[in-house]
Amino acid sequence: MPKFIDSFNQAEIRKDWFTQYFRYRAGRLKHQYWLMNRKRDQAVIDSYDYRIIQNCQPGNTVFFASAGYYIRDIYPDVTVIEMHPVVKTFYPDAIICTDRTKLGDLGIRADNFAVVNNRGDHWVSVDGLREHLRNYTCMMNPGCRVFYSFRDTQIHVNRLTTNMTQHFMSWAQGLKDLGLELVWSSVDFNPRKPDHNGWYDLMENPDTANGNLKFWFVYKGQPWTVI
Numbered sequence: 001m002p003k004f005i006d007s008f009n010q011a012e013i014r015k016d017w018f019t020q021y022f023r024y025r026a027g028r029l030k031h032q033y034w035l036m037n038r039k040r041d042q043a044v045i046d047s048y049d050y051r052i053i054q055n056c057q058p059g060n061t062v063f064f065a066s067a068g069y070y071i072r073d074i075y076p077d078v079t080v081i082e083m084h085p086v087v088k089t090f091y092p093d094a095i096i097c098t099d100r101t102k103l104g105d106l107g108i109r110a111d112n113f114a115v116v117n118n119r120g121d122h123w124v125s126v127d128g129l130r131e132h133l134r135n136y137t138c139m140m141n142p143g144c145r146v147f148y149s150f151r152d153t154q155i156h157v158n159r160l161t162t163n164m165t166q167h168f169m170s171w172a173q174g175l176k177d178l179g180l181e182l183v184w185s186s187v188d189f190n191p192r193k194p195d196h197n198g199w200y201d202l203m204e205n206p207d208t209a210n211g212n213l214k215f216w217f218v219y220k221g222q223p224w225t226v227i
Contacts, residue, residue, distance in 0.1 A: 021089075024084045029209045030049075030067040030209060033045070033070045034067065034069060034070035043074045045070075046209065048116070048209075049210075051227070052114050052116070052147045053071070053075060054227045057112060059111025059112065060112070061111065062081060062112065063079070063114045063115075063116070064081045064100075064103075064118070065118040068082075069082075069087070081095045081097055082097075083097065083100070084096075085098065100120075100136070101135050103135060103138055109141045111141050111143070111144055111145070113144055113145070113146050114146075114147040116147070116210055117150055117151060117207075117208075117210050118150070125155065126155065126157070126168070126171040129150070130178070133148065133178060133180060137178055137180070143219065143220065144218070144220075144221070145183075145217075145218055145219075146180060148214075148216070151208070151211045151213070164187075164189060165187050169187060172185060172215045172217075179220040180218070181218050182216070182217055183226060184214075184215075184216040184226045185213075185216070187213055187214075
């Protein structure tokens with residue numbers, strides 16, 4: 001007998017491994033890099049992730065909830081922390097922390113900390129992003145370099161009445177009370193343009209993998225010269 005539900009929230013989420021893996025896989029495009037690299041003699045790395053690595057300072061580099069395990073296979077010094085327990089089943093070296101408020105309890109301190117378009121950070125306002133960063137600072141050493149990116153399309157803001165560039169830049173520059181000083185930023189609102197036939201690209205815009213808003217900070221330290 002079929003079971004009817006009144007809303008999506010009433011639907012039970014299956015707990016089997018395949019379902020959990022499929023849900024994770026669908027939301028992590030860079031997992032594909034890890035799958036490809038296992039079969040290649042020469043590894044592939046995303047250009048933005050490579051730029052992060054170039055700008056890291058000596059010390060412990062943490063990639064949080066960003067499929068950082070594919071990078072660790074190339075740069076073994078990277079510490080991989082993920083929010084989804086299923087990652088541990090295919091990458092045993094990953095550290096699982098399902099609650100970002102518990103990051104400070106792991107006993108790990110970062111000199112470089114990267115969050116690259118983590119879907120778990122989305123569907124909040126800039127105040128929510130601020131709280132995420134507050135939690136992240138709990139595991140940072142003074143002078144830690146922070147690489148943070150997300151997609152504006154999944155952040156709550158009234159796009160009809162808000163100057164989007166000013167909104168997000170003001171947010172990033174207003175985090176000094178958390179010890180975060182803005183070092184570099186890329187705010188990219190790429191407008192849709194019709195092709196030669198007058199058709200608009202229906203693919204999702206902007207960057208799905210890395211986020212179109214990128215902000216780099218230093219935590220309680222001196223800014224560095226960005227490469």
